[in-house]
Amino acid sequence: MDFTPAEWDALALSLKVAFIGALVTLPLSVALAWILARKNFPGKFLLDAIVHLPLVLPPVVTGYVLLLVLGTQGLIGQWLNETLGIRLAFTWWGAALVAAIMGLPLAVRTIRLSFEGLDGGLIEAARTLGHSPLRTFFTVTLPLLSPGLLAGLMLSFSRALGEFGATITFAGNIPGQTQTLPLLLFSAIQSPTGDPLANRIVWLCIALSVSSLIAAEWSARRIRRWLTGVST
Amino acid sequence: MTEATLTVDIKQNQPGFQLEASFTLSPGITALIGRSGAGKTMLLDTIAGLRTPHQGSIKLNDMCLLDTEAKINRPPEQRHIGYVFQSGRLMPHLSVKGNLLFGSHRTRQNAPLADLDEITSLLGLTDLLTRRPHHLSGGERQRVAIGRALLSAPRLILMDEPLANLDPARRAELLPFLHRIQHRFALPILYVSHNMDEVLRLADHVLVLKNGKLTAQGSVSDVLNDPKVQHYLLGSAAQFEPETILEVLSEERTGNILHLKTQLGTFTLPHTQSAPSIPRLRIQARDVILSRTEVSGLSIRNALPCIIKNINPVESGQVDIELLARPKSSPEQKDASPLWARITQAAAHDLNLTKGASCWAYIKASALVPQTSKITIL
Numbered sequence: 251m252d253f254t255p256a257e258w259d260a261l262a263l264s265l266k267v268a269f270i271g272a273l274v275t276l277p278l279s280v281a282l283a284w285i286l287a288r289k290n291f292p293g294k295f296l297l298d299a300i301v302h303l304p305l306v307l308p309p310v311v312t313g314y315v316l317l318l319v320l321g322t323q324g325l326i327g328q329w330l331n332e333t334l335g336i337r338l339a340f341t342w343w344g345a346a347l348v349a350a351i352m353g354l355p356l357a358v359r360t361i362r363l364s365f366e367g368l369d370g371g372l373i374e375a376a377r378t379l380g381h382s383p384l385r386t387f388f389t390v391t392l393p394l395l396s397p398g399l400l401a402g403l404m405l406s407f408s409r410a411l412g413e414f415g416a417t418i419t420f421a422g423n424i425p426g427q428t429q430t431l432p433l434l435l436f437s438a439i440q441s442p443t444g445d446p447l448a449n450r451i452v453w454l455c456i457a458l459s460v461s462s463l464i465a466a467e468w469s470a471r472r473i474r475r476w477l478t479g480v481s482t
Numbered sequence: 483m484t485e486a487t488l489t490v491d492i493k494q495n496q497p498g499f500q501l502e503a504s505f506t507l508s509p510g511i512t513a514l515i516g517r518s519g520a521g522k523t524m525l526l527d528t529i530a531g532l533r534t535p536h537q538g539s540i541k542l543n544d545m546c547l548l549d550t551e552a553k554i555n556r557p558p559e560q561r562h563i564g565y566v567f568q569s570g571r572l573m574p575h576l577s578v579k580g581n582l583l584f585g586s587h588r589t590r591q592n593a594p595l596a597d598l599d600e601i602t603s604l605l606g607l608t609d610l611l612t613r614r615p616h617h618l619s620g621g622e623r624q625r626v627a628i629g630r631a632l633l634s635a636p637r638l639i640l641m642d643e644p645l646a647n648l649d650p651a652r653r654a655e656l657l658p659f660l661h662r663i664q665h666r667f668a669l670p671i672l673y674v675s676h677n678m679d680e681v682l683r684l685a686d687h688v689l690v691l692k693n694g695k696l697t698a699q700g701s702v703s704d705v706l707n708d709p710k711v712q713h714y715l716l717g718s719a720a721q722f723e724p725e726t727i728l729e730v731l732s733e734e735r736t737g738n739i740l741h742l743k744t745q746l747g748t749f750t751l752p753h754t755q756s757a758p759s760i761p762r763l764r765i766q767a768r769d770v771i772l773s774r775t776e777v778s779g780l781s782i783r784n785a786l787p788c789i790i791k792n793i794n795p796v797e798s799g800q801v802d803i804e805l806l807a808r809p810k811s812s813p814e815q816k817d818a819s820p821l822w823a824r825i826t827q828a829a830a831h832d833l834n835l836t837k838g839a840s841c842w843a844y845i846k847a848s849a850l851v852p853q854t855s856k857i858t859i860l
Contacts, residue, residue, distance in 0.1 A: 374532050375571040377558040379585030379634045389584075393575045477575045479614025 253450065256425060257434065261454060264430040267342060268410035271349025272357075275406045276399065278350075279357035286358070287365035304416075305355040313348065313419025320344075320420075338420075345421040345428045352413050353406025360405055364398025396473050404466040411458065431455055488638055488670060492528055492538030492548075494694075501525060501535070501694040507638075510686035511664055511671045513702070515715060521694040522674045523568075526640045529672070530565045531558035542637055562592060564631030566641040570623040572615040578626050579611040585634025592635035595667050601629045604666065605659055621652040625659060632663065639671045646676060653680070660684055678715070681706070682727065682762045690714070702762065703727045707820055709804075724802055724822040726770075728763040745819050746786055747809035749847050767802055767824035769849035773842045774833050784845040785810055788821065790837055799827045803835065807843055 253261075282301055286294070304312050320327040321339040330336045338344040368391065376386040392399075414432040421428040423437060435451045438444035474480070488507040494500065501521045514522050527533040529540060531547065534555055540548040542563070547556045564585075572581050582598060602608045605625045615623060624644050631639055644660075645653045657680070664671065664684070672689075675681050681688065681702065688705040690698040692714055698705045705711055706727045716722050734741040740753035742760060749763065776785065792804040807821040808814070821843060835841060 369571075371567065371569070371571045372573060374558070375565070375567060376573075376584070377532070378530050378561075378563060378565040379630065380559045380562075380588035381585075382557075382559050390573065478616050479574075479577075480616050 253454075257447070257450065257454070259426050260429055260431050260434040260451075261458075263342060263345075263426075263428075264411055264432075264458075267345045267349050267430055268407050268413075270346040271410040272353055272403050272407040274346070274350040275353045275357050276403055279354060279361050279402055279406075280395075280399070282354075282358045283361035283365050287362045301358050302355045304352050309352065309413070309415030310419050312351065313416035316344075316348065316351070316416065316420040320347075340420075340422040340424065340428065342421070342428055345417050345430065348416045348420055349410030349413055350406075352416060353409045356405040356409055357402035360402040361395065361398050364395050364401075368394055393477065396477065397470060400466070400469055400473055404462065408459070408462060411455075411462075431458075487543060488529070488672075489541040490525075490529060490538075492525075492535040492540065494524065494528060494533070494535040494538075499694055501528070503689075503691070503696045505689060505696060505699055507670045507672060508687055509668065509670050511660075511673055511684050512687040512689060513681040513685035514672055514674045514689045514691060515676070515681060516691035517714070518676075520691040522691055523642055524694075525691065526565070526642050526672065526674060529638075530563050530640055531556060531561050562588070562635065562637045564634055564636030564639045566624070566627050566631050566639065566644045568642045568644065568646055570615070570620075570627040572618075572623055572626055572630075574615055576614075577611065578607060578613050578615070578618070581615065581626055582607070582611075582629050582633055584630055588635045592637075594635050595632055595669070598633065601633055604662055605629045619652070620648050621656055624648065624656060628659070628663070632667070636669065639669055641671060641673045643674050643676060645680065653677075657683060678706075679764075682764060683760075703729050722796075723824060724767045724804075726765040726767075726821045728765065728819075730761055730763060733759055745809070745817065746807055746821070747784060747811065749784060749845070749850060751847055751850060763850050765821070765845060765850060767822040769846055770805075770821065770823035771844040771846070772803070772823050772825055772829075772833065772835065773844065774835075776842050777844070780844065782844040782846055784847060786821070786843045786845070788841050788843045789818075790835060790839050790841060791820075793830065793835065793837060795827065796824075800824055801827050801830050803830070805841075805843060 286298055286301070317324065317339060319325050320330070322328060322331050322337060327339060330338070338347055372390055372394070373386055376390045377383070381389055412432060413430070414436070417428065417430065418433055418436070423429055423433045429437070431451055431454065435448055435455070438448040438451060490507070491504040493502050499521070501524050503525055514525065516522055524533065528535050535548070535550070537550050538548065539546070539550070542561070546552075546554050547561050548554060573584060576584065579598075582601065586594070596604070602611065605628060607622075607625060607629060610618065610622060610626075615626070618626065628644065645656055648656065661684070673685065685702050687700065688698070688702050689696060690705060690711055697714070698708060698711050709724055712724055713722060728744045728746060730742045730744055732743045735753070738753055740751045740760070742749045742751065742763065744763060771782070786807040787810060788805040788807040790803060791806055794802045794804070796802055801824070803823045803825065805821040805823060806818045808818040823843060833841070
């Protein structure tokens with residue numbers, strides 16, 4: 251199958267946007283998951299609800315809200331643009347931001363489950379062995395959390411690869427800049443002669459998803475073996 | 483090296499439960515015993531800093547670990563206390579060696595007790611260093627947990643029933659290791675146990691915890707010879723049978739015969755060659771035979787002149803007789819020590835045994851043979 255440079259661009263952009271989005275989401279998800287799993291405070295349910303909003307809202311709504319807040323005329327967007335010269339709306343950075351936001355609830359949910367499944371006894375043991383809470387986080391918590399971190403990363407990455415509604419609303423559908431694979435597919439379907447292109451993109455998307463699934467499974471096994479010394 | 487000491491005086495209120503303990507830990511192994519739910523683990527957690535009591539103070543050597551009035555509460559990582567948990571709590575993502583060295587960074591501030599080589603050979607872990615906890619047996623895991631605590635340069639060791647999850651054979655295998663640790667390091671060890679034989683084998687002192695309160699403390703034989711303590715520890719009144727704990731003063735082996743010198747004379751026991759030394763004897767009341775006069779021509783060698791202090795009827799037509807016994811060779815009353823006998827009410831009546839009367843007690847030595855497989859759960 252021959253791919254045109256425009257299609258390669260869309261593939262590269264999709265990967266870049268999804269990868270950066272997932273990477274930005276990860277530390278934030280760990281922090282939020284830790285707070286939601288371990289802390290009790292008034293208004294916790296509110297934080298929980300806000301984190302989950304991108305999962306339950308129609309993506310177009312999320313994109314539109316982002317536009318209102320971060321668009322060049324938006325509350326924060328205007329300030330960002332005028333003082334720092336940063337423009338998010340209708341740029342690939344904006345697409346990455348959308349990817350991060352849409353992936354966040356999935357990553358938080360997964361990592362939170364890992365936190366809740368963590369054996370608190372091991373953390374106590376580490377403390378009695380002279381490890382401060384911060385040191386314990388890096389020597390015990392993070393290593394034991396790594397399968398959950400990987401799962402969270404993969405979920406938000408996959409979610410970002412397929413993201414459409416919020417991206418087209420906030421970042422637009424600009425070839426070479428914000429036109430990811432789903433957006434290119436959308437354009438192809440709109441065009442009367444786009445069927446062969448659409449077909450190729452569909453195959454590309456299937457190949458991409460299958461290979462990321464395989465990669466996820468493979469790394470999950472590696473991590474489990476590293477964690478316990480048991481090969482499964 | 484000066485002997486380390488731990489002083490504890492704490493109060494912890496919880497809905498439906500109150501923990502109150504005040505004691506000073508002596509060097510050697512102190513057994514903390516009591517029924518399930520008496521607050522033993524809670525007390526250990528409090529000393530380790532994993533729990534904060536509402537009120538009180540804890541001092542280890544010159545270091546104040548906790549003082550609620552002065553608002554001092556050192557976090558667990560600054561208490562220099564090695565804690566061996568009931569279930570080991572080894573890090574699954576680290577090898578045996580990684581686990582052993584997990585707390586050893588603390589040796590930068592504290593002189594280490596021993597190095598990795600000594601600990602691994604002391605605990606028989608040399609061949610396991612590259613293994614992961616998943617591939618260890620229960621006994622091996624506990625040995626790693628003990629080694630890990632020792633390598634963290636502790637000034638005190640807490641052990642929460644380290645042998646509880648092991649079968650009798652593994653227990654017997656681990657006891658000598660605990661003995662070795664006690665001999666090698668001058669560390670106070672606070673050892674939670676459910677097992678009477680373990681306490682008799684290992685401990686120098688005993689703390690008895692009952693419903694969150696410390697009800698008895700002192701040397702093993704003093705505390706465990708107290709009928710009230712025995713009643714509490716050895717379960718329901720229907721099954722309860724008093725026993726006498728005798729300190730072994732010295733031990734001599736000739737072939738398969740073991741001569742144990744105690745305050746009540748020397749007991750001669752049949753013996754297997756390699757069995758570990760026996761620090762205390764445990765005489766069940768039913769293994770003591772009474773007679774009004776000295777009997778000659780008996781196969782039983784241990785005859786003790788006694789005075790009857792008390793006679794307590796028990797269910798099932800028997801009586802428990804509290805005696806003051808002394809060795810035959812010593813007529814002096816100051817050498818006397820308590821001894822319990824259980825006989826039938828009819829026999830007591832026929833022999834005309836009454837309070838203050840004198841009699842002879844005979845102890846069948848073979849009843850004293852320590853059985854490692856026999857586990858008495860407190």
